[in-house]
């Protein structure tokens with residue numbers, strides 16, 4: 001029996017409720033529905049999406065496919081293609097920085113894996129197809145160059161520092177300007193000046209995300225940052241034991257104090273799967289950060305187990321390698337995905353937009 005015939009208008013109508021994951025606005029309003037064709041039972045659609053939402057492209061493709069299948073009459077064969085759309089970032093904060101989202105990664109105390117998570121977020125978003133910068137603002141212990149295996153000093157051109165390119169990721173760190181092993185004593189105004197310079201005088205180019213690895217605990221840099229640029233928000237990294245969670249709560253309170261929204265909590269060193277017998281050991285307890293996040297009403301972005309290979313790759317400067325390892329990659333990918341998905345949902349639910357069916 002032949003299916004009831006439909007036309008392009010019906011397909012375009014059905015697409016009106018679909019939001020762009022970057023802006024939260026209807027794809028149809030932003031001219032992001034590129035091709036719609038109906039031939040017999042086949043419905044082919046192509047949608048243009050920006051690199052900002054690259055981790056969500058597959059999600060969007062699936063969502064649009066299912067949405068069309070359920071809202072069009074008959075049992076249609078729907079094919080959705082995603083094509084890239086270039087929409088450059090706008091300058092923010094009056095300091096010449098062009099980035100769509102600026103995300104601080106902080107922790108209540110040192111040694112919980114904050115830099116590992118910040119670097120992994122940057123690498124993961126970069127690998128997914130986003131344009132990413134990574135600023136190591138942990139001036140007391142800049143470990144980002146070590147985690148990315150960078151030793152060269154940045155060059156300067158036209159009064160701008162050229163960030164180091166690591167597989168397309170743009171990185172800048174105080175650790176690149178100070179000889180290794182040399183201690184830097186920072187006073188408040190110097191710190192303020194250094195961060196301002198790193199943001200303003202680095203040739204970041206057009207970024208989807210600038211990830212900032214914050215120093216642990218202190219409020220100084222958060223305050224400086226919140227005064228300089230509108231931060232999208234902060235990710236707080238912690239380990240599962242009670243005493244570490246107390247520090248995480250303090251970090252959340254500190255970000256709240258300077259009006260930086262909390263985008264989520266990441267639990268690092270969640271458990272250890274013994275490679276010899278496959279047994280799981282909850283070395284620092286289990287699930288504490290997830291429970292704390294729920295209690296505080298902030299999103300939980302994911303957990304990362306203790307893996308010897310994660311430490312080894314960190315020491316070898318091969319943080320990108322975690323994404324080629326089937327044991328490590330899913331954890332870091334999940335965190336990148338949750339973060340971008342939460343950002344997309346926030347955008348879509350923000351008034352004055354009509355509520356749309358996102359993802």
Ligand SMILES: Nc1ncnc2c1ncn2[C@@H]1O[C@H](COP(=O)(O)OP(=O)(O)OP(=O)(O)O)[C@@H](O)[C@H]1O
Nearest residue numbers: 110111112113114115116216305306307310311314
């Ligand atoms: N999930 C993990 N499994 C194994 N090792 C890890 C894990 N997360 C972090 N590490 C290791 O722990 C050490 C500390 O990590 P990292 O430098 O990221 O912590 P941090 O919180 O940024 O510390 P600091 O604030 O002192 O810079 C590093 O050697 C890192 O490779």
